[in-house]
Amino acid sequence: MSSEAAAEPLDPTPAHAPYDEVLELADRYARAWLDSVRERPIPPRAGIDAVMDALGRELPEYGEPAADVITRLAEGAEPGLIAIGSPRFYGWVIGGTQPVALAADWLVSTWDQNSGLRTITPGAVAVEEIAATWLLDLLSLPAESEVGFTTGATTAQTVCMAAARDEVLRREGWDVERDGMAGGSRIRFIVGEERHGTVDLAGRYLGLGEPIAVASDDEGRIRVDALREELAAGTGPAIVVLQAGNIHSGAYDDFLGAIAVAHEAGAWVHIDGAFGLWAAASPRLRHLVAGMGGADSWSTDAHKTLSVPYDCGIAIVRDGRAMTGALSMHASYLQATEVGADPHEKVLELSRRARGIPTWAVLRSLGRTGIARLVEQLAASARIIGDGLAELPGVEVLNDVVFTQVCVALESDAATEALSERLWADGEVLAMTSRWHDRAVVRFSVSNWGTDAAQATRTVEVVARTLAAIRAGR
Numbered sequence: 162m163s164s165e166a167a168a169e170p171l172d173p174t175p176a177h178a179p180y181d182e183v184l185e186l187a188d189r190y191a192r193a194w195l196d197s198v199r200e201r202p203i204p205p206r207a208g209i210d211a212v213m214d215a216l217g218r219e220l221p222e223y224g225e226p227a228a229d230v231i232t233r234l235a236e237g238a239e240p241g242l243i244a245i246g247s248p249r250f251y252g253w254v255i256g257g258t259q260p261v262a263l264a265a266d267w268l269v270s271t272w273d274q275n276s277g278l279r280t281i282t283p284g285a286v287a288v289e290e291i292a293a294t295w296l297l298d299l300l301s302l303p304a305e306s307e308v309g310f311t312t313g314a315t316t317a318q319t320v321c322m323a324a325a326r327d328e329v330l331r332r333e334g335w336d337v338e339r340d341g342m343a344g345g346s347r348i349r350f351i352v353g354e355e356r357h358g359t360v361d362l363a364g365r366y367l368g369l370g371e372p373i374a375v376a377s378d379d380e381g382r383i384r385v386d387a388l389r390e391e392l393a394a395g396t397g398p399a400i401v402v403l404q405a406g407n408i409h410s411g412a413y414d415d416f417l418g419a420i421a422v423a424h425e426a427g428a429w430v431h432i433d434g435a436f437g438l439w440a441a442a443s444p445r446l447r448h449l450v451a452g453m454g455g456a457d458s459w460s461t462d463a464h465k466t467l468s469v470p471y472d473c474g475i476a477i478v479r480d481g482r483a484m485t486g487a488l489s490m491h492a493s494y495l496q497a498t499e500v501g502a503d504p505h506e507k508v509l510e511l512s513r514r515a516r517g518i519p520t521w522a523v524l525r526s527l528g529r530t531g532i533a534r535l536v537e538q539l540a541a542s543a544r545i546i547g548d549g550l551a552e553l554p555g556v557e558v559l560n561d562v563v564f565t566q567v568c569v570a571l572e573s574d575a576a577t578e579a580l581s582e583r584l585w586a587d588g589e590v591l592a593m594t595s596r597w598h599d600r601a602v603v604r605f606s607v608s609n610w611g612t613d614a615a616q617a618t619r620t621v622e623v624v625a626r627t628l629a630a631i632r633a634g635r
């Protein structure tokens with residue numbers, strides 16, 4: 162290419178048009194969505210093919226004005242959107258967005274700070290560091306811990322387990338950061354039978370292989386006696402992953418017992434508390450997490466219980482040096498600071514959006530009491546749903562509803578699946594089928610800040626009506 166061609170100016174329109182028009186348009190579409198999200202049918206009306214047809218599949222030879230692009234996007238994608246923000250959306254553990262978090266997130270995109278380095282983006286890093294300090298306080302975790310804002314709980318636990326892996330091998334005299342994994346001791350990677358599948362994934366990313374699964378009890382809690390036996394059966398470095406909040410039952414492992422046993426064997430203990438860690442923020446519910454502060458690392462999500470927009474997870478590691486040792490990149494063009502770890506040293510990304518800012522906004526807007534009330538409301542709504550469904554003929558609630566999860570089954574797997582399909586078709590309540598203890602279940606995960614007592618009661622009424630209709634052959 163000749164230098165003249167390279168120097169040719171860009172077409173000044175439409176890419177260089179002012180922001181106002183498109184932002185006003187996006188704002189209008191955003192408000193229309195938010196106005197409809199509480200009452201619209203929850204499932205998407207259109208599938209991927211229909212949305213692709215509406216958007217147009219061909220790469221355009223020439224561009225179109227920015228406003229037309231936004232209109233095309235909003236109108237084309239909308240029929241394919243699922244109303245995750247509905248207060249009657251109980252599918253998986255995913256929740257809505259609080260207004261303050263959404264507004265803060267808009268600013269994060271607008272400011273567009275690449276928040277990997279403390280010295281370069283002090284405004285963004287200050288907000289995230291305040292949020293990190295508050296999180297440790299709210300969750301009663303060791304104040305000296307380092308906190309990384311990740312894309313979710315999967316990457317948060319990957320980050321924590323990277324610190325764990327390097328540290329347990331370092332204690333054996335093996336430097337995995339320099340020498341890699343081959344030749345070092347095999348790490349015993351021990352989990353409960355009912356751990357979340359992403360724990361296995363994190364282990365795979367880190368070269369730990371498949372975990373050793375020890376038995377769990379009826380509610381999905383790791384059996385401490387089985388853990389003790391497994392630890393006694395071998396030697397060498399070990400990582401034990403415990404769980405705060407089983408996705409089917411909401412149950413919590415016995416942290417006091419399990420951590421004592423694991424630490425006695427020299428293991429690093431990580432706790433996956435993607436949604437369950439938040440019980441610690443409530444004086445009424447924190448008995449569920451008794452002893453969890455004794456672990457070495459913890460992972461959770463802000464995009465679940467805290468209702469920030471996707472995406473934000475949180476990685477917390479007591480030994481900050483293990484964390485930054487595993488994750489920092491040493492490069493001549495990045496100047497390390499004396500004052501504290503840079504954000505990029507605590508997550509997998511170098512360049513990163515300041516995704517901790519919406520978390521700060523929710524904490525600031527609710528305060529300690531408001532966060533406790535939010536968590537308590539989710540648990541109370543789950544109890545209303547559990548108690549209400551248990552009254553319906555033929556419905557069995559399979560778990561002890563200690564937190565936000567309710568698992569129900571009907572007289573047969575086919576009947577359970579029929580209920581879930583009918584709920585999906587009607588669209589007023591969305592709960593998903595799963596399998597638990599060899600039975601088909603419909604699982605209600607109460608994860609939305611808008612799910613209050615009235616919504617929970619309405620949910621029970623909808624399920625009662627739906628079941629009656631199915632049974633009457635309507």
Ligand SMILES: *Cc1c(COP(=O)(O)O)cnc(C)c1O
Pocket residue numbers: 254312313314315316357359406407408433434435436462474
């Ligand atoms: C959701 C969840 C995860 C994974 O979190 P992502 O944010 O989806 O990556 C891990 N563990 C548990 C218990 C979860 O509920």
